[in-house]
């Protein structure tokens with residue numbers, strides 16, 4: 608397994624070791640010992656799995672407030688997504704900055720999105736399955752969103768796709784209208 612840092616502190620790209628043979632392949636998608644060995648101490652408590660039928664489905668930007676903030680270990684097991692993390696830690700030097708990466712069924716890459724980051728993805732193919740582990744339970748009271756196309760964040764979504772959004776995500780606020788509630792790292 609390879610752990611690759613990004614320009615956002617704490618956001619990591621994980622490349623599992625894939626063991627191929629004449630039958631196909633095998634990989635460990637998460638190992639407590641290997642993550643600990645790389646300095647990543649997590650206690651996952653929930654596994655999530657979503658299916659998006661159409662290319663252009665955009666879920667996010669989502670986060671949970673403390674004390675229910677979540678670390679997410681995200682992977683795409685069918686099709687392809689462009690996966691994004693946005694730093695919403697108020698005192699961070701990279702507050703409001705984003706990192707994006709293509710996660711696909713073929714490349715088997717994973718993105719580790721720490722607490723204090725909003726998360727979103729857009730599907731780049733039809734019939735996409737995304738699976739992710741989280742280290743805090745879902746909490747409707749603490750579940751929040753930021754609008755996907757906030758110009759202040761300026762995420763470079765694939766330009767040839769018109770996003771398909773949930774009603775909730777269409778009504779999400781701008782970063783500037785949500786940031787008073789952020790309670791990470793204070």
Ligand SMILES: Cc1cn([C@H]2C[C@H](O)[C@@H](COP(=O)(O)OP(=O)(O)O[C@H]3O[C@@H](C)C(=O)[C@@H](O)[C@H]3O)O2)c(=O)[nH]c1=O
Pocket residue numbers: 655657666667668669670679726727728744745773775
């Ligand atoms: C996230 C979540 C949703 N739900 C329910 C609530 C709702 O009825 C239904 C669909 O929820 P949503 O519309 O919020 O699903 P979705 O838009 O897929 O939300 C997800 O988006 C990605 C980007 C993330 O980062 C996730 O943490 C999560 O916020 O599932 C749970 O029961 N448990 C959960 O952990």
